[in-house]
Amino acid sequence: MVSIERGKTLEKQRIAVLGPGSWGTALAQVLAENGHEVTIWGNKPEQIAEINERHTNAHYLPNLQMAPSIRGEFSLERAIDRADAILFVLPTKAIRSVAKEVNQLIQNQPHIVHASKGLEQGSHKRISEILDEEISPKNRAEIVVLSGPSHAEEVSVHDITTITAASAEQTGALYVQSLFMNDYFRIYTNTDVIGVETGAALKNIIAIGAGTLAGLGFGDDAKAAIMTRGLAEISRLGVAMGANPLTFIGLSGVGDLIVTCTSVHSRNWRAGNLLGKGHTLDEVLANMGMVVEGVSTTKAAKELADMLKVEMPITESIYQVLYEGKDIQQAARDIMLRDGKIENEFSIE
Template identity: 40%
Template sequence: MNTWQETSRVRVGVVGGGSWGTALANLLAGKGYLVDWWLFEPDLCRQIEEKHENSIFLPGITLSNNLRPSNDLLHVVGHKDLVLVVVPSHVMRHVMQQIGDRLSTDTILVSASKGIENDTLMTMSSVIQDALIGLDADRILAISGPSFAVEVAKGVPTVVTVAGRDLARAEFVQHLFATPFFRVYTSDDVIGVELGGAVKNVIAIAAGMVDGLGLGLNTRAALITRGLAEIRRLGHAMGANPGTFSGSAGLGDLVLTCTGDLSRNHTVGKKIGQGMSLEQALEDMRMVAEGVKTAKSVYNLSRREKVEMPICHAVYHIIYEGLSPKDAVYQLMTRDLKNELEEG
């Protein structure tokens, strides 16, 4: 495997042409790597080739000439040192099943997707390993943190974490992505980093509902605080390092998505809080709000692990069972009084 000092010769493939995939592909291309980049939509691929802009998912950003867009998935992932996967969580398994036979034996797979599969309740790294039978788990890493795509694309200082079971590979990926505006920390807590990145989207929907109801900053601060407690409890039950949730992939990402106007999940929640149905809230949204599907996964995962997650359960009941956001707030506020450090 290459050491980080040899990154100029790294062969890179990026799978996924949404805003986050575009931003990360362009970041790597901007560092001088020739990046083969898979996009699902043929029209988008042609547009990027002609105009060097992803006007659908990341408009206004001029893309590097080192990006080589393609609709040929197997070409993009074949013979690569690193493949970055940035697809919606609900299509991760399908995409992985298509590429399995084309991966080199030492290819590193980095997931930048944030979600939990509905049927299996697996995080994305587990889905990848399950779909690519025989793949060494040490070759699968996850990158997460407070990082709106458009700000990364504009060079706004950003901090993220890359997690992998093998420290050498994590450090390799760290140096591959790092720039003066994109700082990367390493971690060996893959499950913690992935849970932080997935569950925060559900809490962000709740925060949006709070704002849509016009409940104020006190309520939002309380929701973020108790939401973090829920993420930490689930992480503890699943073997994560509790310190992860105080870092960029935990608290950092949670604060960003619960407060930032660019958050798709917050936007969906706000519209629901204002009285829209889920269908109406999603009607004009081209990009995926991962928290909608993840709400169902977290609801079932917390029940399986016997972890109290009242905010996440409330979001599930609002989205899938028609509970009123106002009634949900009342139910949360009138639960049995407890010591703050108790479960629930």
């Protein structure tokens, strides 16, 4: 277990990255370029072989030549052996099962970091809550959330990116800040874990809606409308869950919302765009080739909003389209014809 003061240089660390998707690969590359010893774990032998033999991960980041020092590993036990930090970059549905296994294998007390974005189906729990439940406190240091406006495709070519490391204890966030900071990848710290995770998860829902409007042929006015009112929904639910409202005007709130709702790199936007153009949800998911977290998050968020009595009309409309087969154009008309509201009304009743 390693702690660090702000501004102090961090010595070389052993990092296990769990999940060789596009974001896991990009983050592994940042860590390797910062001089750390990086192992990336996955459950597909052919993908691990490609990483080790060709130093590429062509399915996810076809234009990236990975650092030769990054080692692919098929064995979870070997991947996390003596790691100073374990970074989860897995689909939300896989977090709990992998965390259970990690808890059985840990030999030291590493920092636990996650860069995944979603809510667990059924329990509606945030990812840090799952990790806290499944990895015993005696086996780990702090749990840290790494989130914000970022595309793996852009980070991998050193585009300027700024995101947030959030932990209930500042020491964990400072450690992750020191791990990742360099001249193209800047990390800010935050102690509002609820707000950072809620913003990260819920913006994917709004991105599906933004893509759908674009697919239907609507322009910038509609884009601005769904992003702004979507942020209001995210903030209402987040505050009802205990978040600091100021978090939602930061990187993991409005920042992540902007990048996810306006870019073709966003798989949630692309999924919505295909829906707007007339494709079925099954067709979209079959052709995407990657997990579209916003689809499952829509269901969890809708159920959570119902439980907490939080009004989320955009989320409700997207839920009706995804899970009840409602016509997309009718959903757009219905939400525009709702009763008039006060813009800055923030009641969660």
